[in-house]
Amino acid sequence: MxxxxxxxxxxxxxxxxxxxxxxxxxxxxxxxxxxxxxxxxxxxxxxxxxxxxxxxxxxxxxxxxxxxxxxxxxxxxxxxxxxxxxxxxxxxxxxxxxxxxxxxxxxxxxxxxxxxxxxxxxxxxxxGVQENADKPPKLENMDFKIDRKGFMPFRSCFSDIDINQHVNNVSYLRWTIDSLPYDFIAQNSPKRLQVYYRKEIFINDVIRVLTDLEEKETRQIIQNSNGEECVKIRMLWK
CATH class of the missing domain: 3.10.129.10 (Hotdog Thioesterase)
Known part of the structure; x- marks a missing residue:
C-alpha cells in the first residue's frame, strides 16, 4: 500500500x-x-x-x-x-x-x-507506486517573460550552497521574497507557490531577480551572471 x-x-x-x-x-x-x-x-x-x-x-x-x-x-x-x-x-x-x-x-x-x-x-x-498511475498535471501559467530593466541583485554565498555544491533550492525562494516590496509582504500572505527549476547556480555568482507584481500575483525570474534563466517562481497571495 x-x-x-x-x-x-x-x-x-x-x-x-x-x-x-x-x-x-x-x-x-x-x-x-x-x-x-x-x-x-x-x-x-x-x-x-x-x-x-x-x-x-x-x-x-x-x-x-x-x-x-x-x-x-x-x-x-x-x-x-x-x-x-x-x-x-x-x-x-x-x-x-x-x-x-x-x-x-x-x-x-x-x-x-x-x-x-x-x-x-x-x-x-x-x-507502492503503480506503473499505470495517473500523471499529475503540469504547472500552468509558467511561460511568462519579464523586462530586465528593473531587478534586485544578490550574490550566492557559502550559506546558500548545499551538499551537492550548488545553491540550495530554498535559497531561490528566499531571494525572490526578499526582493518584493515590504508594504506588499506586510499586507499579504501566500496562497499558492509554483517553482520551476531550470539551471543550477553555484557559489559566488551574481544573480538577478526580475519581478512582475500585479495585485495578488507575483511572477519572478532568477538569472545567473550570464543572463541565463535559472528559476521561475509564481506566487498567488491573499
Whole structure:
C-alpha cells in the first residue's frame, strides 16, 4: 500500500516573520527535508551515482500558522515514469488540521554526467507506486517573460550552497521574497507557490531577480551572471 511517511517538525520563534506568520522558506525546508528522509529511510544510498534533482514545486497554503507548535509533515511518491517522479505532501498543525498541501516533481540523474537515468523498477515496488498511475498535471501559467530593466541583485554565498555544491533550492525562494516590496509582504500572505527549476547556480555568482507584481500575483525570474534563466517562481497571495 502506498501510504504516507510522516515526520514531526518543531517550530521555533525564529521560524516566524515580522507579522507572526511562519516563513514560507521554513515550510519549504520541511517539505524538502522529509523527501530526503523518506527516501533514505527506505532505500538508503543510490547505486550508480544516481541522485534526485528537484524540478518543480506546487504548494497550496490552506490556513495560516501563527503560533509555535509541532507540525506533522507527510509525504509519499505518487508517480514514476522513465526518469521523472512526483511526490504528494500534507502538513498538519497541532490540532490535526491540514494547513498545507503540495506536489513536487523530481528527475533521476547521474551525479557526475548530470544525464537522466531510468528509475529502477524495484523502486515502484518499494514505494507502492503503480506503473499505470495517473500523471499529475503540469504547472500552468509558467511561460511568462519579464523586462530586465528593473531587478534586485544578490550574490550566492557559502550559506546558500548545499551538499551537492550548488545553491540550495530554498535559497531561490528566499531571494525572490526578499526582493518584493515590504508594504506588499506586510499586507499579504501566500496562497499558492509554483517553482520551476531550470539551471543550477553555484557559489559566488551574481544573480538577478526580475519581478512582475500585479495585485495578488507575483511572477519572478532568477538569472545567473550570464543572463541565463535559472528559476521561475509564481506566487498567488491573499
Amino acid at each position: 502506498n501510504s504516507y511517511y510522516e515526520k514531526a517538525y518543531e517550530l521555533h520563534n525564529f521560524d516566524f516573520n515580522a507579522h507572526q506568520h511562519v516563513k514560507t522558506v521554513t515550510l519549504l525546508n520541511f517539505l524538502q527535508d522529509i523527501s530526503t528522509c523518506h527516501y533514505n529511510s527506505v532505500v538508503g544510498e543510490n547505486d550508480d551515482n544516481a541522485v534526485w534533482v528537484i524540478v518543480e514545486w506546487d504548494v497550496q497554503f490552506i490556513a495560516p500558522i501563527t503560533k509555535v507548535q509541532t507540525l506533522t509533515v507527510k509525504t509519499k511518491p505518487t508517480y514514476f515514469r522513465k526518469f521523472i517522479a512526483y511526490r504528494a505532501y500534507e502538513i498538519e498543525d497541532a490540532e490535526g488540521t491540514v494547513v498545507v498541501t503540495a506536489v513536487s516533481k523530481w528527475a533521476y540523474i547521474n551525479y557526475e554526467s548530470r544525464k537522466q537515468m531510468v528509475i529502477p523498477k524495484s523502486l515502484y515496488a518499494i514505494f
